[in-house]
Amino acid sequence: MSKRVWLILLGILMAALATSQVVLRSDTIALALTEVGLRSQMVPEPLPVETLTVVVCGSASPLGDSPDRAQACIAVLTDKHFLIFDAGSGSQVRLNQAGLPLNRLDGVFLTHLHSDHIAEIPDVNLARWAMSGTAEPLKVYGPTGVSQVVDGFNQAFGLDRGYRVAHHGEDFMPKTGGQTEAITIAPGVVFSAAGLTVTAFTVDHHPINPAFGYRVDYGGRSVVISGDTVNTPRLWAAAEGADLVFHDALARPVLEVMHRVALDVGRDRAAKIVMDVTDYHAGLEGLQASADAAGVRRLVLYHLVPSPPNALVAGFFKRAVVAPSIMAEDLMRFELPRDSEEIQGP
Numbered sequence: 001m002s003k004r005v006w007l008i009l010l011g012i013l014m015a016a017l018a019t020s021q022v023v024l025r026s027d028t029i030a031l032a033l034t035e036v037g038l039r040s041q042m043v044p045e046p047l048p049v050e051t052l053t054v055v056v057c058g059s060a061s062p063l064g065d066s067p068d069r070a071q072a073c074i075a076v077l078t079d080k081h082f083l084i085f086d087a088g089s090g091s092q093v094r095l096n097q098a099g100l101p102l103n104r105l106d107g108v109f110l111t112h113l114h115s116d117h118i119a120e121i122p123d124v125n126l127a128r129w130a131m132s133g134t135a136e137p138l139k140v141y142g143p144t145g146v147s148q149v150v151d152g153f154n155q156a157f158g159l160d161r162g163y164r165v166a167h168h169g170e171d172f173m174p175k176t177g178g179q180t181e182a183i184t185i186a187p188g189v190v191f192s193a194a195g196l197t198v199t200a201f202t203v204d205h206h207p208i209n210p211a212f213g214y215r216v217d218y219g220g221r222s223v224v225i226s227g228d229t230v231n232t233p234r235l236w237a238a239a240e241g242a243d244l245v246f247h248d249a250l251a252r253p254v255l256e257v258m259h260r261v262a263l264d265v266g267r268d269r270a271a272k273i274v275m276d277v278t279d280y281h282a283g284l285e286g287l288q289a290s291a292d293a294a295g296v297r298r299l300v301l302y303h304l305v306p307s308p309p310n311a312l313v314a315g316f317f318k319r320a321v322v323a324p325s326i327m328a329e330d331l332m333r334f335e336l337p338r339d340s341e342e343i344q345g346p
Contacts, residue, residue, distance in 0.1 A: 111227025
């Protein structure tokens, strides 16, 4: 390339840099661009009609600190329904980033009552309450003990509700809409509305008993969320023929290295915790085979133990499945049109 061409390209680059500096320092241009972004964000695309839409709003376990992953949360929607399954730390941000209609959230379904599955319930409900102005409490479905969790949140956030009502007005934010209502469930159908059903089944997360998985059926399509569990026949019986199964997954070889390093550097407590978790999460070995035997069309690994900090660790999860099965990433979206076999998504 000639010297003249290089000078022209350099001039273009310098002009672009100068222009970008002008944009960054101009309030008028910055506000105009911000407005464009907000209009896009505040008017999300409508959900497809007669379609089961699934969004990963949290794919991490508590073991790991990847900023790209919130803790456990799977959103399941149609144009008439909106349910979320667990609400771990960071999931409220993901729900907002996904542009989901929190103003019409029907309920939260808890697989069990570990902190990484319940921590964000107050923030989720605050967004629902503020965006809808509803006077109806948010329904929180879960195993025995869910009433204690919900009562505790209602008490802990009582002052906050009062402040917001005082600031915005009772007509705008009715106080009861900021509360949550516990619904204790047992295995079986726990929700049914407008052609959509949610069925709870027990999984094995001992000593946490009971712990549930859920199956959602709508329009001939189905999604299963395992929650935390080992690889158990009970889950695959419930998941038989499902389109999508989101399954807890643990990379034991990685944890063994973490355990060894922790011992070597004198972090004995960390070493114990790392190995303790291996007996109540599903090792990667056999998950794909179990899914295939159950006639599952697509397995998605989530609640990743540990949450992958880099591509090297992520590789253990990716190599454990065969396409079209995959490792979940936050904000992945799947669409299952009614009465078809198509799975739209990554």
